[in-house]
Amino acid sequence: MKIKTMGDLDKLREAGLKSLAPKQLKISISMSTCGHALGADILYHELVKQKGKQGLKISIGQTGCSGFCDLEPMALLRLHGRPPLLYTQMTVKKIKRIIEDFEEKRISKEGLLCTIEDPFLSAEPGPEFNEIPSYKEVSPFKDQHRRLLENCGIINPLSVSEYVAMGGYTALYKALYQMDPEVVVDEVIQSGLRGRGGAWFPTGIKWDMARKTHHKEKFVICNADEGDPGAYKDRTIMEGNPFKLFEGIVLAGYAIGSHQGLIYLREEYPHTYEFLNDAVYTAKRYGFLGKNILGSNFNFTLKIIRGGGSYVCGEETALMDSLEGEVGDPRLRPPFPIEKGLWERPTIVNNVETLANIPHIIEHGGESYAGIGTEKAKGTKILSVIGKVKQPGLYEVPLGTNLEHVIFNMAGGPLNGSQIKAVQVGSPFGNFLPGEKLDISLDPETLKTMGSMIGSGVIVVLNQDTCLVDILLHTLSFFVEESCGKCVPCREGVFQMKKIMTAIYEGRSTMEDLTSLHDIGGMIKDFALCALGGGAPSLILNGIRDFKKDFEAHITTGKCPWTS
Amino acid sequence: MEREKIKRIVSKHRHEKAAILAILHEIQAEDKQLETESLNYIAQLLKVPVANVYGLATFYSAFSLGRKGDTKIRVCSGISCHINGADEVVEVLKSKFNLEMGETTWDKKFSLEKVQCLGLCSIGPNVAFNMDTYSKLNKEKIEMIIEILHKKTGDSK
Numbered sequence: 001m002k003i004k005t006m007g008d009l010d011k012l013r014e015a016g017l018k019s020l021a022p023k024q025l026k027i028s029i030s031m032s033t034c035g036h037a038l039g040a041d042i043l044y045h046e047l048v049k050q051k052g053k054q055g056l057k058i059s060i061g062q063t064g065c066s067g068f069c070d071l072e073p074m075a076l077l078r079l080h081g082r083p084p085l086l087y088t089q090m091t092v093k094k095i096k097r098i099i100e101d102f103e104e105k106r107i108s109k110e111g112l113l114c115t116i117e118d119p120f121l122s123a124e125p126g127p128e129f130n131e132i133p134s135y136k137e138v139s140p141f142k143d144q145h146r147r148l149l150e151n152c153g154i155i156n157p158l159s160v161s162e163y164v165a166m167g168g169y170t171a172l173y174k175a176l177y178q179m180d181p182e183v184v185v186d187e188v189i190q191s192g193l194r195g196r197g198g199a200w201f202p203t204g205i206k207w208d209m210a211r212k213t214h215h216k217e218k219f220v221i222c223n224a225d226e227g228d229p230g231a232y233k234d235r236t237i238m239e240g241n242p243f244k245l246f247e248g249i250v251l252a253g254y255a256i257g258s259h260q261g262l263i264y265l266r267e268e269y270p271h272t273y274e275f276l277n278d279a280v281y282t283a284k285r286y287g288f289l290g291k292n293i294l295g296s297n298f299n300f301t302l303k304i305i306r307g308g309g310s311y312v313c314g315e316e317t318a319l320m321d322s323l324e325g326e327v328g329d330p331r332l333r334p335p336f337p338i339e340k341g342l343w344e345r346p347t348i349v350n351n352v353e354t355l356a357n358i359p360h361i362i363e364h365g366g367e368s369y370a371g372i373g374t375e376k377a378k379g380t381k382i383l384s385v386i387g388k389v390k391q392p393g394l395y396e397v398p399l400g401t402n403l404e405h406v407i408f409n410m411a412g413g414p415l416n417g418s419q420i421k422a423v424q425v426g427s428p429f430g431n432f433l434p435g436e437k438l439d440i441s442l443d444p445e446t447l448k449t450m451g452s453m454i455g456s457g458v459i460v461v462l463n464q465d466t467c468l469v470d471i472l473l474h475t476l477s478f479f480v481e482e483s484c485g486k487c488v489p490c491r492e493g494v495f496q497m498k499k500i501m502t503a504i505y506e507g508r509s510t511m512e513d514l515t516s517l518h519d520i521g522g523m524i525k526d527f528a529l530c531a532l533g534g535g536a537p538s539l540i541l542n543g544i545r546d547f548k549k550d551f552e553a554h555i556t557t558g559k560c561p562w563t564s
Numbered sequence: 565m566e567r568e569k570i571k572r573i574v575s576k577h578r579h580e581k582a583a584i585l586a587i588l589h590e591i592q593a594e595d596k597q598l599e600t601e602s603l604n605y606i607a608q609l610l611k612v613p614v615a616n617v618y619g620l621a622t623f624y625s626a627f628s629l630g631r632k633g634d635t636k637i638r639v640c641s642g643i644s645c646h647i648n649g650a651d652e653v654v655e656v657l658k659s660k661f662n663l664e665m666g667e668t669t670w671d672k673k674f675s676l677e678k679v680q681c682l683g684l685c686s687i688g689p690n691v692a693f694n695m696d697t698y699s700k701l702n703k704e705k706i707e708m709i710i711e712i713l714h715k716k717t718g719d720s721k
Contacts, residue, residue, distance in 0.1 A: 033682075033684065033697065034684050036696075036697065037684055037687065037697040037699040038687065038699055069684055069686045069687045069699075070686050070687050070700070072687075226683065228681075229641075229642035229643045229644070229680060229681040229685075230642060230643050230681070230685050231683070231685070232685055235683045267624075267626045268679055268680065268681065268682055268683065270695055271695070305585075305586070306586065307585070307624075307626075308585055308588075308589075308620070308623070308625070308626045308627065309625035309679070309680070310623065310624050311680060322585065323582065324581075324582050325583065325584040325585060325620070326616075326620075327619050327623040327624075386643075386685045386686055387643075387644060387647050388647065392644075392685070393686050424643075427643055428643070460644070460647075462647070466647060471643070471646075471647070474641075475643070477641075478641075478680065481680075482680070484623075
């Protein structure tokens with residue numbers, strides 16, 4: 001059925017509410033890429049089998065990735081009149097016990113993490129629920145401000161009715177019927193939202209310029225070429241709540257006067273590709289994409305395009321080359337995509353996380369959105385905290401949150417009581433911050449003064465057991481492999497740096513090699529064509545400056561002291 | 565791939581030059597490689613220089629001119645997997661399949677390659693066998709997975 005009026009939307013919301021508060025027990029298994037990797041499909045099929053065999057009075061559903069993949073497979077238990085229960089690291093045995101306990105009116109405690117806040121719960125749940133911690137009190141969710149990830153792991157990502165029940169598509173309806181495109185752009189400008197892909201350019205300004213260009217054909221490109229090693233926030237949004245992203249993309253199209261959107265998805269996410277295509281199909285069926293969206297005069301189509309496995313295609317001009325069927329070659333700017341983008345048409349390129357912010361801004365207003373964050377960086381940021389920490393995962397926090405707080409209080413601190421040696425914020429370009437300099441505000445400006453960057457929000461935690469030379473060599477290998485080869489400084493320079501770094505790592509070098517690294521690095525920084533080449537040497541040069549001991553240890557002992 | 569089939573794929577994409585990546589993806593998925601004749605024919609159908617098609621086939625890591633295995637083993641080389649011991653997993657894969665990175669077994673059943681990041685950074689080391697990904701790997705776990713796989717597909721040494 002196509003949603004054409006507010007009444008239709010209300011009906012869909014009703015259906016979603018029923019699905020979120022079912023009359024009989026509903027067990028939903030988290031079925032994203034990470035869930036699959038840890039056995040969710042086995043669990044799901046076993047559950048279906050058991051249901052048939054024993055005639056269990058349950059329904060079986062699915063949820064998406066919540067950002068804490070190591071707690072997968074997760075199971076969410078829903079029943080009308082009581083708060084949903086979230087279980088982690090489920091096995092067939094554990095699930096069976098949960099069902100048995102349920103039949104005997106007990107709450108199974110094994111693997112139980114918390115209750116999920118249920119905004120629609122009318123009656124007070126029984127006292128047995130009081131002892132279970134809530135979502136907001138328990139690690140890893142406590143202290144988070146989940147604006148973008150609010151539904152991830154909680155709703156069925158492919159159920160548009162559940163998304164609508166959680167407030168989805170209210171913003172699009174409001175924009176199409178009550179706001180002119182320039183008002184939409186104004187709200188985004190007021191929100192202070194800046195591009196989350198790493199460049200942090202003001203989104204509203206970009207949209208305003210694109211809106212003012214006069215061309216019949218314009219494009220909205222969603223950059224889902226999430227290539228920074230360590231980042232998986234875009235995958236989580238796409239697999240956990242794809243309609244939120246679609247709503248943001250359609251709003252962008254409406255704001256700038258475009259009727260065509262493309263999601264450029266990285267090749268390494270094959271599950272996400274299938275998943276997004278399913279979601280596009282559903283969105284079309286309900287009239288959230290296609291002709292006369294929500295009964296208005298606005299038309300918008302959305303296509304998912306798969307990349308070919310090239311990091312440089314995450315750079316917006318190379319990305320457009322790739323969409324045109326070319327090799328991804330970064331172009332010199334200007335002209336900027338807003339003037340001459342895809343097929344020389346005005347184009348905006350925005351990251352997944354950026355676009356996922358839009359529904360909130362339109363629904364609640366730019367001013368309200370800007371209520372959290374720092375003076376120059378508003379809203380929340382999803383951080384991907386990985387490496388040697390107790391609880392790795394995605395933490396969505398207001399910009400300006402203290403880094404030490406995130407690592408120690410939210411992510412549980414370093415593994416096994418070890419000491420933090422260094423933290424890399426903004427992998428692979430961000431510099432390493434020494435373990436004793438973590439008491440800082442997480443925002444682009446502060447990190448810039450530290451000689452680092454927030455980038456796409458990857459935070460790699462390294463402890464005393466890690467060798468910095470090894471990590472730097474690994475990162476350098478990444479740059480060598482991903483160099484597109486167009487300019488000599490990057491293609492040859494980074495290659496030479498890797499050769500020298502390998503010699504250092506293997507203990508076949510002298511102190512003079514450090515000088516060579518300096519010279520080559522300086523040359524690359526000055527002459528590389530794009531940020532990919534320019535970013536590679538600064539990491540090494542800062543590594544030598546801040547962690548010289550690690551380099552010296554290799555050079556003087558003739559081996560890697562950490563591995564031998 | 566037979567010309568007829570290539571023609572069908574290209575027509576499905578309405579002979580659009582922009583769809584060339586999608587066309588190559590489809591052919592690669594079926595043939596496990598992009599043969600020279602296929603590339604030539606695509607160029608002819610799309611009316612673009614062969615050099616362009618060849619350029620794409622060699623620039624993007626998803627494509628390959630040489631035959632890949634029926635099962636493509638992709639080892640995540642992201643920073644998180646690296647820190648958590650991916651090298652150890654790679655060594656097992658190399659020795660069990662008798663392969664170096666980028667190589668394919670003689671019977672074309674398996675090929676081994678590196679992938680930049682699978683986006684499963686809190687559960688590394690990760691390895692994907694075609695569409696199936698295995699996580700939280702170590703030496704013992706990957707050995708067990710390979711053993712089960714060999715039983716399923718027949719030995720490949």
